[in-house]
Amino acid sequence: MSLSKISQKLVNTTTSAALQIRHRSLASVAPASLLHAHYPVVPGSLTAHLQLRSGEKFTGGSFGAPVSAVGETVFTTSLVGYPESMTDPSYLGQLLVFTQPLIGNYGVPHRTRDEFGLLKHFESEKIQCRGIIVSDYAAKYSHWNACESLAQWCEREGIPAITGVDTRALVHILRGQGSTLGSLNVGAEPAANIDWVDPNVDNLVAQASTSNVRVFNPKGDVHVALIDCGVKHNIIRSLCQQGARVSLLPWNHALSSELSQFDGIFISNGPGSPTHCTETIDQLRQAFEVYQRPIFGICMGNQLMGLAAGLNAYKLRFGNRGHNQPAVDLTNGRCVITSQNHGYALDDSKMPAGWDRYYVNANDGSNEGIRHLEMPFRSVQFHPEAKGGPLDTAYLFKEFVDQVRASKAAGIEATIIPESVTEQTASASA
Ligand SMILES: NC(=O)CC[C@H](N)C(=O)O
Numbered sequence: 001m002s003l004s005k006i007s008q009k010l011v012n013t014t015t016s017a018a019l020q021i022r023h024r025s026l027a028s029v030a031p032a033s034l035l036h037a038h039y040p041v042v043p044g045s046l047t048a049h050l051q052l053r054s055g056e057k058f059t060g061g062s063f064g065a066p067v068s069a070v071g072e073t074v075f076t077t078s079l080v081g082y083p084e085s086m087t088d089p090s091y092l093g094q095l096l097v098f099t100q101p102l103i104g105n106y107g108v109p110h111r112t113r114d115e116f117g118l119l120k121h122f123e124s125e126k127i128q129c130r131g132i133i134v135s136d137y138a139a140k141y142s143h144w145n146a147c148e149s150l151a152q153w154c155e156r157e158g159i160p161a162i163t164g165v166d167t168r169a170l171v172h173i174l175r176g177q178g179s180t181l182g183s184l185n186v187g188a189e190p191a192a193n194i195d196w197v198d199p200n201v202d203n204l205v206a207q208a209s210t211s212n213v214r215v216f217n218p219k220g221d222v223h224v225a226l227i228d229c230g231v232k233h234n235i236i237r238s239l240c241q242q243g244a245r246v247s248l249l250p251w252n253h254a255l256s257s258e259l260s261q262f263d264g265i266f267i268s269n270g271p272g273s274p275t276h277c278t279e280t281i282d283q284l285r286q287a288f289e290v291y292q293r294p295i296f297g298i299c300m301g302n303q304l305m306g307l308a309a310g311l312n313a314y315k316l317r318f319g320n321r322g323h324n325q326p327a328v329d330l331t332n333g334r335c336v337i338t339s340q341n342h343g344y345a346l347d348d349s350k351m352p353a354g355w356d357r358y359y360v361n362a363n364d365g366s367n368e369g370i371r372h373l374e375m376p377f378r379s380v381q382f383h384p385e386a387k388g389g390p391l392d393t394a395y396l397f398k399e400f401v402d403q404v405r406a407s408k409a410a411g412i413e414a415t416i417i418p419e420s421v422t423e424q425t426a427s428a429s430a
Pocket of ligand 1: 090268269270271272273274298299300301341342343344345
């Protein structure tokens with residue numbers, strides 16, 4: 001056979017093999033017993049099914065709660081940190097696919113708390129994603145701090161989990177067509193008559209936020225208002241560790257009437273579309289008009305600050321979720337490696353007067369932050385608190401709290417027109 005014929009044959013074989021696996025799970029073509037030959041998942045485990053709204057079906061073994069769930073199917077490329085990711089409220093409403101093939105091997109940690117009363121190893125009190133999808137679930141776990149298996153945790157918290165899915169094929173589909181609604185069910189057959197409800201039509205922030213004000217580190221020397229859109233514990237901890245007293249406020253708290261109480265304002269991460277948070281956006285818009293002290297936002301916080309400043313947000317095709325996303329700091333040209341988990345981004349093609357781009361994603365050019373040119377207002381799309389992921393940008397917490405402390409020491413008034421004067425004027429004219 002001539003060389004060109006051989007190479008053509010190779011191309012044909014590879015292409016047809018690739019086409020075969022593209023829309024078909026490994027699990028759907030191999031018996032469950034073969035699939036888990038290396039990982040005796042859950043002896044006698046039930047069959048689980050993942051279906052995408054676009055029609056693709058994957059079959060595997062169930063290792064979580066035997067319940068059904070519909071959610072937005074998204075993937076993370078993070079290699080570690082499943083306890084942190086699964087409890088990150090930003091994943092509310094989502095079915096989370098891990099591209100790292102082996103998941104569960106270090107089990108699930110103890111619910112120990114730190115000196116601020118925050119969970120040391122989880123990012124909120126419960127699992128927030130609606131289900132998880134993995135390639136190979138490791139039933140045998142080993143870690144000095146593990147107290148149960150991932151399967152036991154999912155089952156206890158009522159979260160379905162599927163293993164034996166060809167996550168490469170699945171991610172190939174999601175990258176091509178974008179994040180897609182998915183349905184997980186446990187049983188002999190894939191679920192029929194699925195009610196495809198898109199979680200993003202709801203205001204998920206309202207579900208994730210605290211309903212009452214909570215104070216952390218009450219002895220802190222500067223007072224920061226932390227707007228809770230679905231905050232991760234490590235954001236609260238990172239502020240407390242820098243010495244701040246943190247008042248965690250509901251997402252729709254009437255902040256503008258209390259601005260003078262706070263030495264700085266911080267806006268957290270959170271689930272779903274930022275466009276639902278009109279109350280937060282209004283509060284921030286008013287704050288931008290009069291507040292003179294530092295304001296900082298993370299992820300959803302970046303999006304809400306951007307919307308308040310006059311930018312628009314759009315949905316990314318499949319989002320950026322992983323622990324090695326490169327972001328370039330446009331103030332100095334340095335590239336930082338960041339932890340990310342977002343499906344929306346700010347359209348920064350035209351910046352409003354007074355604002356500039358702060359960071360940009362070195363992979364896809366999407367916005368990674370904005371900053372005000374005169375006022376101490378800035379925000380980042382990535383997660384400097386990590387958990388999981390690299391702590392390369394943890395310096396941003398120090399910079400923020402140092403800035404808050406400096407503005408307090410300099411006696412900067414909270415607002416341009418002190419509120420006492422506004423109140424007097426109001427009562428005089430009443
Ligand atoms: N981590 C976050 O705060 C995510 C923000 C928003 N829900 C998004 O997906 O873009």
